[in-house]
Amino acid sequence: MTLHIPALLAILTMALVTYLTRISGYLLLAGRNLSPRMKAIMDIVPGCVLVAVIAPNFATGHPADLLGLAATLLAATRFSLLPTMLCGVITTGILRAVLG
Amino acid sequence: MQTTSPTSRQDDFWPDFLRGVKTSLPLLIAFVPFGLLLGSQAVQKGFSIVEVPLLTGLNFAGGSEFAAVGLWSIPPAILLLAGVTFLINSRHILMGAALAPHLRHLRRWQIFLLLFCMCDEVWALTLTDLHTKPGRRFSIGFYAGITVCLYLCWVIFTFIGGYSGNILGDLTRYGVDMAFPAVFIMLLKGMWKGARNALPWCISLGVAVLVYHLLPGAWYVPAGTLAGILTSLLVVRSI
Numbered sequence: 001m002t003l004h005i006p007a008l009l010a011i012l013t014m015a016l017v018t019y020l021t022r023i024s025g026y027l028l029l030a031g032r033n034l035s036p037r038m039k040a041i042m043d044i045v046p047g048c049v050l051v052a053v054i055a056p057n058f059a060t061g062h063p064a065d066l067l068g069l070a071a072t073l074l075a076a077t078r079f080s081l082l083p084t085m086l087c088g089v090i091t092t093g094i095l096r097a098v099l100g
Numbered sequence: 101m102q103t104t105s106p107t108s109r110q111d112d113f114w115p116d117f118l119r120g121v122k123t124s125l126p127l128l129i130a131f132v133p134f135g136l137l138l139g140s141q142a143v144q145k146g147f148s149i150v151e152v153p154l155l156t157g158l159n160f161a162g163g164s165e166f167a168a169v170g171l172w173s174i175p176p177a178i179l180l181l182a183g184v185t186f187l188i189n190s191r192h193i194l195m196g197a198a199l200a201p202h203l204r205h206l207r208r209w210q211i212f213l214l215l216f217c218m219c220d221e222v223w224a225l226t227l228t229d230l231h232t233k234p235g236r237r238f239s240i241g242f243y244a245g246i247t248v249c250l251y252l253c254w255v256i257f258t259f260i261g262g263y264s265g266n267i268l269g270d271l272t273r274y275g276v277d278m279a280f281p282a283v284f285i286m287l288l289k290g291m292w293k294g295a296r297n298a299l300p301w302c303i304s305l306g307v308a309v310l311v312y313h314l315l316p317g318a319w320y321v322p323a324g325t326l327a328g329i330l331t332s333l334l335v336v337r338s339i
Contacts, residue, residue, distance in 0.1 A: 002148045010176035011151060014168060014185045015158035021189040022215045025196025026203065034201065040336045041329070042198050046227060047291045048304040048328025049191040050220065050284050052321050053163065055308030057281045068278050076285045082126040088282040089129070093275030 064099040068092030113241040120245020123229075127221055130279035131253045138165055139261020145172040152262035157255045160219055164188040165258075167318065188318045191325060195223050202230060202238040210240065217247040221283060228290030299335055304328025 034042065057069055072088030079087065135156075142152045147169070159165055164185045171180060196215060203211050226243050230236055291297070308324025315323075 003150050003154075004148065004174075006175035006178075007147070007151050008154070010168075010178045010181050011155045011158060013178050013182050014155070014164065017182050017185045018159050018161050018164060018189050018192070019216060021186065021192035022196055022218050023212060025193040025198070026200045026211065026215060027196075028193075029197045029200040030203075037336055039201075041332050042201075043291075043293065044297055044300050044332040044336070045194050045325075045329055046198050046224065047288055047297055047301045048325050048332070049194055049321075050224065050288055050291075051301050051305045052308040052324030052328070053191065053220065054281045054284045055305055055312050055320050055324055058305060059309045059312045065278075068275065069281060072278060072282045072285060076282070076289055081283070081286045082129075084286055085126060085129050085279050085282040088278040089275045091275070092278040096273065096275060 064095040065092065067095050067099075112239065113244075116239045116241030117245040117248075120225075120242040120247075121249045122245075123225055123242075124221070124246040124249040127250060127283055128253055130283050131250060132257050133276045134162060134280065135254055135257030136261035136264075138162070138169060139258040139263070140265050141166075141261075142169045142172070142258070143262045143265065145169050146174045147172065147262065149259075149262050153255050153259040156258040157251075159185075160217060160251060160254065161185075161189050161192075162219070162254070163318075184318060188321060190322050191220075192218065194325065194329075195220075198227065199223060199238075205237070206240070214240070214243060214247075217251055219250070221250060221287070222246050224287040224290070228287065231291070231293075296335060300328040300332040303331040 057065070060066060068088060068091050071091040072084065075084045075087035138156070139152050142155070143149065147155070155168065156165055159168075167184050167188055168181050171177070171184060195218060199218070203214070206214075222243065225246055226238070229242060230238060288301070304324045304327055306324075307327035308320040311323040312320040
């Protein structure tokens with residue numbers, strides 16, 4: 001149950017950096033009126049961010065993981081969040097057990 | 101841009117809060133095992149049991165926390181950790197920008213408090229909710245409901261993970277790690293507005309995959325996002 005000063009400093013620095021990334025987008029745009037074109041772009045951007053974050057899942061070379069991802073995508077087109085997650089997790093688990 | 105706000109908004113707080121909690125509950129399938137995993141990894145890397153919830157509570161950005169634990173040393177390399185944290189979390193800048201137009205009716209201190217908790221899931225669920233009904237206003241209650249649920253869960257379960265060590269073993273062997281992309285895919289589905297999105301998203305994914313293979317570290321996130329934005333500049337011009 002100890003707190004080390006260097007660790008504390010590192011944690012506080014990371015927290016500060018993260019908070020700055022969270023407020024700077026707002027500060028840049030606050031009070032500005034966006035053109036319709038900018039609005040249309042800002043509608044597309046969030047998806048670009050999310051898809052880039054999960055890119056490593058698509059980049060994998062394991063067939064079980066790729067098939068599991070495909071099953072998750074398929075489930076997502078028909079089901080809501082909870083069944084989709086269960087589908088993805090269970091299918092991937094089985095595929096990994098079978099395919100190794 | 102101060103507008104007069106309808107008084108009924110105050111009354112909507114608790115119903116919206118509950119709606120937020122309900123919306124976020126399925127995400128706990130991903131948050132609980134990942135929290136336990138992060139906590140136990142952190143302690144193995146030399147975090148003390150108090151430092152784990154301190155990291156996850158003050159930072160509250162899972163991706164950068166896993167990276168920080170991976171790069172952790174004693175004493176920690178602060179500049180390296182700050183740089184990687186920025187690289188992974190730079191997407192928040194765009195996320196905040198996308199949310200900004202919806203926050204105009206709020207007070208500044210409220211906004212700065214809300215933004216402290218803006219993780220991917222909170223942000224995406226909020227935007228999706230705003231888009232489901234045209235003309236719907238940003239609801240503090242809904243945002244707070246999601247945030248409180250996910251934040252408490254994250255801090256508590258990372259702490260338990262640190263405290264109990266590796267009780268669950270490596271859950272990712274079984275497929276639990278697929279819960280994370282599943283959440284993101286569902287969030288993307290909520291943002292889908294027809295084929296116009298498809299090209300920028302595909303370019304973003306393609307470039308991110310390529311950069312992930314070519315460069316070490318988290319460069320794939322900003323690189324993919326940037327490629328997607330450039331594509332959307334071209335796509336939107338041609339409407």
